[in-house]
């Protein structure tokens with residue numbers, strides 16, 4: 047457990063092939079643990095530096111059940127909705143819509159490619175916030191997608207595991223020019 051709270055000292059993003067991305071992360075027991083609170087702060091600043099819209103602790107080699115959803119428009123996701131970063135500890139999906147939608151996803155741990163991935167359109171989630179408050183929330187659309195992507199990381203899955211066809215993988219560059227409509231500078 048204490049090991050699980052200690053990220054890679056350089057806070058590098060674990061890349062596909064690193065076995066930590068395939069482990070089931072440990073539940074967090076001590077919300078007030080200084081190392082947990084420091085890890086949360088590190089992940090928040092990493093997200094704002096990396097143009098990510100979400101991150102899970104295993105991506106920095108801390109195998110504990112912590113994720114952050116932080117949708118905002120940026121260079122990697124120009125059409126993302128704006129929200130304040132939400133820290134979720136020991137998150138669970140407690141309800142889901144029957145509607146599943148496919149859309150493009152990428153991952154800081156799988157650089158350079160995007161995949162067309164099916165996710166529930168709406169979910170209801172429960173988690174502890176960083177002060178230990180139990181919170182229940184409805185998420186929909188892109189924000190629900192981010193949650194499901196990050197939640198998979200806590201269970202040793204990456205988005206590639208959910209591809210329906212290998213033909214639904216494209217490069218970042220093709221994604222930006224064909225799907226988003228941004229021409230390379």
Ligand SMILES: [Zn+2]
Pocket residue numbers: 152153154155195196199
């Ligand atoms: Zn990811």
